[in-house]
Amino acid sequence: MPGLRIGALELSTPIFIAPMVGITDRPFRAFAREMGVGLTCTEMTAAAALVRAPEGVAARLLDLGPEEVPVAAQLVGNDPQVMADAAQICVELGADLVDVNLGCPVPKVVRLGSGAALAREISRTAAVLEAMVRAVDVPVTAKMRTGWDYQSINAPELSRALEDVGVAAVTVHGRTRCQKYTGWADWDEIARVKEAVRQIPVLGSGDVRDTALIEARIRAGAVDGVVVARGMLGDWNFLEQTVSQLRWGEPGPTPDFADRLRLAKRHWDAMVVHHGEQHGVRLSRKFVVWAIKGCDGAARLRARVADLFTQADLDELYQDILHAGEGPTGWHRPNFTSGEG
Ligand SMILES: Cc1cc2nc3c(=O)[nH]c(=O)nc-3n(C[C@H](O)[C@H](O)[C@H](O)COP(=O)(O)O)c2cc1C
Structure with missing residues (x-):
């Protein structure tokens, strides 16, 4: 097309x-x-x-x-x-x-x-x-x-x-x-x-x-x-x-859990580089929450997002999400009901 x-x-x-x-x-x-x-x-x-x-x-x-x-x-x-x-x-x-x-x-x-x-x-x-x-x-x-x-x-x-x-x-x-x-x-x-x-x-x-x-x-x-x-x-x-x-005419391969998460992490890191560590990590939090959806033990991992302050915190949580892997329901879209525009 x-x-x-x-x-x-x-x-x-x-x-x-x-x-x-x-x-x-x-x-x-x-x-x-x-x-x-x-x-x-x-x-x-x-x-x-x-x-x-x-x-x-x-x-x-x-x-x-x-x-x-x-x-x-x-x-x-x-x-x-x-x-x-x-x-x-x-x-x-x-x-x-x-x-x-x-x-x-x-x-x-x-x-x-x-x-x-x-x-x-x-x-x-x-x-x-x-x-x-x-x-x-x-x-x-x-x-x-x-x-x-x-x-x-x-x-x-x-x-x-x-x-x-x-x-x-x-x-x-x-x-x-x-x-x-x-x-x-x-x-x-x-x-x-x-x-x-x-x-x-x-x-x-x-x-x-x-x-x-x-x-x-x-x-x-x-x-x-x-x-x-x-x-x-x-x-x-x-x-x-x-x-x-x-x-x-076809969407191509569906990425696995680790590939999807790796891409998300690159974006979080880019926010830190662009906005600086303090602001960038804060901005990345909502994206982290969205990436965790459907992950095994998502509630426990999500509870740690409010404590993300540094790049090191972000790296550590990322490793833990990767390690936890995908839960039985798989990733699902956030249920977003508010916003502007
Ligand atoms: C968090 C959020 C922020 C938005 N900000 C804008 C905006 O700045 N300008 C705009 O025209 N629409 C804005 N929108 C509306 C979206 O561009 C889009 O039209 C709307 O979300 C409908 O698409 P969807 O049902 O696929 O989300 C926003 C929507 C959300 C959820």
């Missing part, structure tokens, strides 16, 4: 990683790239903070590396001028694409009229995106939910309006704002967006966990690509297998 073109950007495969606050930092993106995804994305960044920040601070906020090609930066905000200025900063700092978060459900964001709240007002949203499209010469895209609630599904009209002002692609998370992260994503609603737009690519988001299903949806033309979110947590190979499914 061929890659995907968004504006002038040629992407090797239509499998991307979703922007995720607290997750998709630079070490995470490096791993996703290694797994072969077509595009990575930063965590959402407040446009106002970026515009106000002194130069060095703005660069630290986005934390884009020269090795990150191609990479998207995601912004949240609702003022056309601020969003346009922030988009320019993203491009100056190395973003190949700028995405706008129109789906964040958290009260502190919607109270300000941003995220999912902005998406309720189609003409205001179009004005924001139009200002950004005019300000930068990289593709500008938007990520939205299906609507605010079941009574106000508007993703098809919104996407069409955004296409009219030059937005190069849309991602649709198949849940409403009121659903937050519960229930199932509605892929029929996502397909309706695909029918509503004229030619821009539509990417689907929500419960992306099954490589064969992803391939079937893309082949059927229901979406042009997908963004993987909670489905990749604790399971780097899921990305690699999904990319392989699209490219070769």
Whole structure:
């Protein structure tokens, strides 16, 4: 299956990683790239903070590396001028694409009229995106939910309006704002967006966990690509297998327990190198918990995660997890019911 073109950007495969606050930092993106995804994305960044920040601070906020090609930066905000200025900063700092978060459900964001709240007002949203499209010469895209609630599904009209002002692609998370992260994503609603737009690519988001299903949806033309979110947590190979499914029609070998864990450990170590020992080990804790799922004696090992402070602690726990091996149920995905976006 061929890659995907968004504006002038040629992407090797239509499998991307979703922007995720607290997750998709630079070490995470490096791993996703290694797994072969077509595009990575930063965590959402407040446009106002970026515009106000002194130069060095703005660069630290986005934390884009020269090795990150191609990479998207995601912004949240609702003022056309601020969003346009922030988009320019993203491009100056190395973003190949700028995405706008129109789906964040958290009260502190919607109270300000941003995220999912902005998406309720189609003409205001179009004005924001139009200002950004005019300000930068990289593709500008938007990520939205299906609507605010079941009574106000508007993703098809919104996407069409955004296409009219030059937005190069849309991602649709198949849940409403009121659903937050519960229930199932509605892929029929996502397909309706695909029918509503004229030619821009539509990417689907929500419960992306099954490589064969992803391939079937893309082949059927229901979406042009997908963004993987909670489905990749604790399971780097899921990305690699999904990319392989699209490219070769089969996911390739399933890694054994030790291989999966070895990959996870490389990521924990990369976080320590990038963020420094104290902060990096702290950030790695949740990833350690996700990797332990299904391990023999998982509860006992998990109880030690709060005591991880140093690289040596991380190394020791890793050896003990490896030694414990896989439990009878095998690894399973974390049951994630909260988050932002
Ligand atoms: C911890 C967490 C953080 C998230 N952060 C963002 C974000 O910064 N921007 C965004 O557009 N969506 C964000 N999302 C939403 C995801 O990108 C994705 O659309 C959503 O999780 C649905 O996919 P899933 O059911 O496969 O997890 C976040 C989700 C989670 C769970």
